Amino acid sequence: MALKRALISGVTGQIGSHLADLLLEKGYEVHGIVRRTSTPAKVRRPEVKLHSADLCDQSSLSEVVRVVQPDEVYNLAAQSFVPTSWQQPALTGDTTGLGVARMLEAVRHNCPGARFYQASSSECYGKVRESPQHEGTSFYPRSPYGAAKCYGHWITVNARESYGLHASSGICFNCEGPRRGVEFVTRRITTAVAAIKKGKQETLVLGNLDARRDWGFAGDYVQAMHLILQQPKPDDYVIATGVSHSVGQFCEAAFAHVGLDWRRHVVSDPTLYRPAEVDVLLGDARKLRALGWKPEVDFESLVKMMVDADMEMP
Numbered sequence: 001m002a003l004k005r006a007l008i009s010g011v012t013g014q015i016g017s018h019l020a021d022l023l024l025e026k027g028y029e030v031h032g033i034v035r036r037t038s039t040p041a042k043v044r045r046p047e048v049k050l051h052s053a054d055l056c057d058q059s060s061l062s063e064v065v066r067v068v069q070p071d072e073v074y075n076l077a078a079q080s081f082v083p084t085s086w087q088q089p090a091l092t093g094d095t096t097g098l099g100v101a102r103m104l105e106a107v108r109h110n111c112p113g114a115r116f117y118q119a120s121s122s123e124c125y126g127k128v129r130e131s132p133q134h135e136g137t138s139f140y141p142r143s144p145y146g147a148a149k150c151y152g153h154w155i156t157v158n159a160r161e162s163y164g165l166h167a168s169s170g171i172c173f174n175c176e177g178p179r180r181g182v183e184f185v186t187r188r189i190t191t192a193v194a195a196i197k198k199g200k201q202e203t204l205v206l207g208n209l210d211a212r213r214d215w216g217f218a219g220d221y222v223q224a225m226h227l228i229l230q231q232p233k234p235d236d237y238v239i240a241t242g243v244s245h246s247v248g249q250f251c252e253a254a255f256a257h258v259g260l261d262w263r264r265h266v267v268s269d270p271t272l273y274r275p276a277e278v279d280v281l282l283g284d285a286r287k288l289r290a291l292g293w294k295p296e297v298d299f300e301s302l303v304k305m306m307v308d309a310d311m312e313m314p
């Protein structure tokens with residue numbers, strides 16, 4: 001059988017790297033989209049074939065899709081950091097929102113039989129209308145990032161309903177792991193735990209310690225993304241663990257893992273609070289579980305995995 005070809009935008013990011021690992025393991029030919037910068041893009045796996053294009057540039061995206069002729073397209077690229085979205089709302093809308101429309105147009109005109117995955121986000125639920133959140137829960141975004149992700153979600157649904165594209169969304173709750181960007185709260189905590197344990201740092205200053213998130217492992221979530229595209233019919237699925245913890249509880253578990261008391265080291269600075277906060281997220285992934293998916297890594301194991309990885313960093 002001919003190799004399946006996948007095209008990933010956001011291949012240099014956390015989820016993209018795990019997805020590339022998974023697809024290569026499954027025998028796919030994996031292509032990735034990278035933005036041109038003066039420093040070359042880094043991917044962990046040299047087998048990934050890189051193409052230069054930008055989510056803000058329609059013709060470059062169309063050209064990549066035309067040349068690669070992928071069986072599956074995973075749109076993971078975005079301006080993905082919520083605080084930056086208040087500083088750069090228009091850029092966030094352009095990449096995280098309109099970028100999805102451009103990817104869909106590239107597929108529609110150049111490879112309409114390809115299956116399309118959109119990385120929708122639990123940030124769409126924002127000020128949650130009900131708990132836990134499922135595929136039918138109304139959106140109420142609380143940041144320019146959340147608003148842009150809502151547009152991306154609905155333009156994907158619209159492409160499916162207007163043109164019959166095999167376009168699906170995974171409404172992905174916070175996904176974490178040792179490859180998580182260092183500015184996200186879980187990784188801020190685990191890098192600080194390692195630095196404090198090694199005597200290089202005394203305190204960790206955070207914002208809101210009471211916010212609650214449904215944190216899962218990125219390696220588990222990419223399995224869900226692949227599974228979603230193997231379904232005969234395109235659809236939307238929540239990807240979540242169904243368990244939520246506060247930022248404070250994450251700190252407690254992470255510091256305890258190396259024998260430290262988090263209350264001696266963590267300070268909450270109200271000036272770091274966000275202009276509008278997402279207080280609590282909790283996902284109901286029953287629809288996806290009915291397809292046979294379940295997360296393998298629980299909260300405690302995730303925290304330990306991240307702390308252990310940061311302890312090993314030089």
Ligand code: GDP
Binds near residue numbers: 174184207212
């Ligand atoms: P998000 O859910 O995509 O915004 O992921 P983050 O990891 O950036 O933030 C998760 C939660 O942690 C949010 O409710 C933040 O307000 C809270 N938080 C508290 N302190 C910090 C911090 O120092 N950095 C970040 N990124 N978030 C923090």
